[in-house]
Amino acid sequence: MLSYLARRVINLGGALLAASILVFLILGVLPGDPAEVMLGVGATPEALAALRAELGLTANPVLRYVDWIGGLLVGDMGTSLAYRAPVAELIAERLVVTVPLAVAAFAIAVLLAVPLGLFAATRRGGPGDVAVIGASQVGLAIPNFWFAILLILVFAIHLRWFAAGGFTPWDENWALALKSLILPALALALSEAAILTRVTRAAALDVLGQDFIRTARAKGVSRLGVLLGHVLRNALLPVATIMGLQFAFLVAGAVVVENVFYLPGLGRLLVQAIDQRDLAVVQNIILCLAGFVVLVNFAVDAVYAVIDPRPKESRR
Amino acid sequence: MTRVHSKYRLGALAAAVWIGGAVTAFASGDTLRIGVTLEPPHLDPTAGAAAAIDEVTYANLFEGLTRINEAGEVVPGLAESWTVSDDGLTYTFALRTGVTFHDGASFEASDVVFSLDRARAEESTNAQKGLFSAIDTVAAPDPATVVVTLSRPEGGFLWNMGWGDAVIVDPASADGNMNTPIGTGPYRFVDWVKGSKIELARYEGYWGDAPAIPNVSFSIIPDSAAQVAALLAGDLDAFPNMGAPETLSQFEADPRYEVAVGTTEGETLLVMNQRRPLFQDVRVRKAISHAIDKQAIVDGAMFGFGTPIGSHFAPHNEAYVDLTGVTPYDPERAKRLLAEAGHADGLELVMKLPPPSYARRGGEIIAAQLRAVGIEVELVNVEWAQWLSDVFRGEHDFDFTIVSHTEPLDIGIYARPEYYFGYSSSTFSGIMEQVAATADPAGRKALYADAQRVLADDAANVFLFQLAKTGVVSANLKGMWRSAPIQANDVTGAYFE
Numbered sequence: 001m002l003s004y005l006a007r008r009v010i011n012l013g014g015a016l017l018a019a020s021i022l023v024f025l026i027l028g029v030l031p032g033d034p035a036e037v038m039l040g041v042g043a044t045p046e047a048l049a050a051l052r053a054e055l056g057l058t059a060n061p062v063l064r065y066v067d068w069i070g071g072l073l074v075g076d077m078g079t080s081l082a083y084r085a086p087v088a089e090l091i092a093e094r095l096v097v098t099v100p101l102a103v104a105a106f107a108i109a110v111l112l113a114v115p116l117g118l119f120a121a122t123r124r125g126g127p128g129d130v131a132v133i134g135a136s137q138v139g140l141a142i143p144n145f146w147f148a149i150l151l152i153l154v155f156a157i158h159l160r161w162f163a164a165g166g167f168t169p170w171d172e173n174w175a176l177a178l179k180s181l182i183l184p185a186l187a188l189a190l191s192e193a194a195i196l197t198r199v200t201r202a203a204a205l206d207v208l209g210q211d212f213i214r215t216a217r218a219k220g221v222s223r224l225g226v227l228l229g230h231v232l233r234n235a236l237l238p239v240a241t242i243m244g245l246q247f248a249f250l251v252a253g254a255v256v257v258e259n260v261f262y263l264p265g266l267g268r269l270l271v272q273a274i275d276q277r278d279l280a281v282v283q284n285i286i287l288c289l290a291g292f293v294v295l296v297n298f299a300v301d302a303v304y305a306v307i308d309p310r311p312k313e314s315r316r
Numbered sequence: 317m318t319r320v321h322s323k324y325r326l327g328a329l330a331a332a333v334w335i336g337g338a339v340t341a342f343a344s345g346d347t348l349r350i351g352v353t354l355e356p357p358h359l360d361p362t363a364g365a366a367a368a369i370d371e372v373t374y375a376n377l378f379e380g381l382t383r384i385n386e387a388g389e390v391v392p393g394l395a396e397s398w399t400v401s402d403d404g405l406t407y408t409f410a411l412r413t414g415v416t417f418h419d420g421a422s423f424e425a426s427d428v429v430f431s432l433d434r435a436r437a438e439e440s441t442n443a444q445k446g447l448f449s450a451i452d453t454v455a456a457p458d459p460a461t462v463v464v465t466l467s468r469p470e471g472g473f474l475w476n477m478g479w480g481d482a483v484i485v486d487p488a489s490a491d492g493n494m495n496t497p498i499g500t501g502p503y504r505f506v507d508w509v510k511g512s513k514i515e516l517a518r519y520e521g522y523w524g525d526a527p528a529i530p531n532v533s534f535s536i537i538p539d540s541a542a543q544v545a546a547l548l549a550g551d552l553d554a555f556p557n558m559g560a561p562e563t564l565s566q567f568e569a570d571p572r573y574e575v576a577v578g579t580t581e582g583e584t585l586l587v588m589n590q591r592r593p594l595f596q597d598v599r600v601r602k603a604i605s606h607a608i609d610k611q612a613i614v615d616g617a618m619f620g621f622g623t624p625i626g627s628h629f630a631p632h633n634e635a636y637v638d639l640t641g642v643t644p645y646d647p648e649r650a651k652r653l654l655a656e657a658g659h660a661d662g663l664e665l666v667m668k669l670p671p672p673s674y675a676r677r678g679g680e681i682i683a684a685q686l687r688a689v690g691i692e693v694e695l696v697n698v699e700w701a702q703w704l705s706d707v708f709r710g711e712h713d714f715d716f717t718i719v720s721h722t723e724p725l726d727i728g729i730y731a732r733p734e735y736y737f738g739y740s741s742s743t744f745s746g747i748m749e750q751v752a753a754t755a756d757p758a759g760r761k762a763l764y765a766d767a768q769r770v771l772a773d774d775a776a777n778v779f780l781f782q783l784a785k786t787g788v789v790s791a792n793l794k795g796m797w798r799s800a801p802i803q804a805n806d807v808t809g810a811y812f813e
Contacts, residue, residue, distance in 0.1 A: 032701025039443040040365025051441040082357035084494045156549040164549035262537045264511025277701045
């Protein structure tokens with residue numbers, strides 16, 4: 001187990017190192033100069049030169065890379081070129097919006113999809129199954145930005161239950177903060193729920209056809225008992241795999257939803273930073289996202305072990 | 317709330333209870349809620365070009381010696397009055413007394429000396445350093461007087477001092493203005509939730525009349541569908557610069573809102589790169605001007621918002637001359653001129669388009685119009701950062717580009733042969749030198765008229781249209797700027813009816 005963990009940590013470090021080099025190289029060849037973006041068309045060459053020097057853009061790229069990584073190792077992400085504020089602070093401010101949003105969307109998707117998928121599997125071919133399949137088809141077909149606009153139209157413009165967007169900071173009023181995430185989380189959850197429903201249904205159908213299910217029923221276990229105790233547990237393995245992948249996609253989907261609801265999330269910060277060539281912010285966010293995906297995969301692996309306690313080699 | 321259907325009331329009530337009674341009532345009256353498209357990178361107008369900075373800070377947080385009002389006139393700011401020497405080289409400003417900065421520091425002549433010297437210093441990162449280039453010395457003979465001597469006459473000096481880039485800051489707080497701006501304006505900075513909103517509150521120690529509305533919040537909403545939704549949901553009182561003109565029609569029919577259409581300083585151009593030998597031929601430039609139907613671009617790309625122009629000058633300026641008839645839309649004449657210039661077989665050119673919709677949509681229409689006279693155009697979309705590095709600076713690698721020149725009264729750019737489009741004319745430069753040496757308004761007006769004519773006759777670029785300012789304002793909100801002689805949201809005169 002210890003060597004397994006050590007391997008994972010080395011993998012994690014390697015992935016992050018590769019990501020950091022890649023990001024740095026790509027940003028290096030990206031056309032555009034942060035100083036020009038900041039000072040605009042009226043800037044004199046002297047003012048541009050002064051700003052470039054002030055921002056540290058004149059240093060050798062290798063030095064800049066070493067500087068960045070060296071800073072990261074001691075927990076310093078540097079200073080945003082555009083905002084002139086510590087990058088770590090900027091990212092932290094945005095994470096408290098994006099992470100709760102992604103978690104809420106994920107929870108909504110799982111809470112909808114697992115029961116619906118199990119229900120459809122037990123009613124295979126029946127009207128209930130057809131209804132669930134049809135609904136998930138629709139859920140997949142609707143782009144999340146469009147669903148977001150639909151939600152705004154109904155709940156913000158007509159019913160006036162919610163604001164059309166924006167975010168109240170947690171420390172100002174946590175209830176309002178939570179409220180401002182409800183519509184975005186729903187918008188983000190829809191397509192995830194649709195995919196998960198289909199995966200759960202298919203996995204459950206697989207399990208339902210197995211001999212041990214018939215045995216369990218023959219032993220007198222109730223329908224529901226079989227469903228929860230045997231079908232769900234065995235169906236969860238493929239479902240957890242997809243969930244892991246989906247969670248990474250949620251962060252990408254959050255960029256779109258954050259824009260429609262104008263939430264101050266990480267996705268919007270990234271897009272804005274790319275526009276302004278705020279390299280210090282872009283490279284750190286991308287590295288965070290890469291680290292995040294690696295961690296989620298790590299977590300999924302750990303969940304496997306809980307769902308299926310047999311050692312890894314003898315699974316399946 | 318009149319639009320809420322009664323059967324929804326119960327639901328709304330339930331939602332309000334569920335959220336723990338945390339729902340605050342609509343705060344109309346004590347807070348002016350404004351929407352802006354772009355977030356300022358920081359809040360120091362003396363250290364960045366982004367219009368978004370001035371859209372929050374100009375006149376609200378910071379003030380200069382002079383200021384520019386909605387009509388585009390120079391009026392007194394922190395300088396109560398001034399005198400100009402007969403040779404136009406010495407400006408003596410009498411400063412207001414009893415003025416304080418938001419942190420309580422008092423405003424004196426030494427602050428003016430500091431601010432102007434800082435802006436024109438060698439290591440200055442002021443985005444409009446050119447505004448200060450004529451200044452030779454700045455002196456403070458007493459705390460309420462500032463004497464500025466120029467090294468050459470600069471007829472627009474008082475106008476220049478009204479820009480956001482020329483505001484007066486306090487030496488003690490100047491370095492912190494990016495994140496905690498401290499000025500002398502009627503509003504003080506309260507909070508900035510990055511990516512979300514900026515909040516201001518009335519500064520009780522303001523030297524002048526207190527503004528009517530106690531608080532102002534600027535919400536940052538880049539997405540045009542979200543802008544519309546926020547207005548329709550009643551989350552905003554005004555969106556002074558709507559992103560997409562096609563969204564305005566739904567507000568025209570809505571009694572809660574007024575669509576405010578005004579003018580800006582944005583001359584929108586089809587720029588021809590005159591570093592290319594092809595465009596040094598005036599016949600080619602004229603042919604292209606004749607090939608373009610400007611009204612069709614205003615209608616097609618801007619949904620009718622915008623005014624066709626014939627030279628590089630804003631129609632709302634009193635020195636404006638209507639020169640749209642100099643090179644009228646005439647495709648046949650365009651073809652003849654191209655043939656005369658030796659391009660009867662047609663041309664293949666590249667047009668680089670920055671992100672705004674006037675450029676992207678306008679580019680499609682212009683490409684079609686040019687195709688009709690035998691010019692094939694390849695459209696290349698670029699980001700702003702790329703446009704700045706490749707088109708505006710660097711190698712100037714483009715044939716055509718479309719861009720709106722939003723700096724106020726910037727006709728002088730045609731007197732700079734190093735400028736990105738590479739136009740040069742000794743006649744024009746001569747007129748601009750005279751403008752600089754003339755302080756008398758009537759004389760300047762006549763010279764500006766001549767300058768406009770030279771550019772129109774020379775087809776220096778294709779002058780497409782003046783960008784409109786299209787905003788949506790709550791019907792009960794008055795005193796907001798309809799036009800934008802400079803890019804600002806001066807809310808100091810706003811009030812609810």
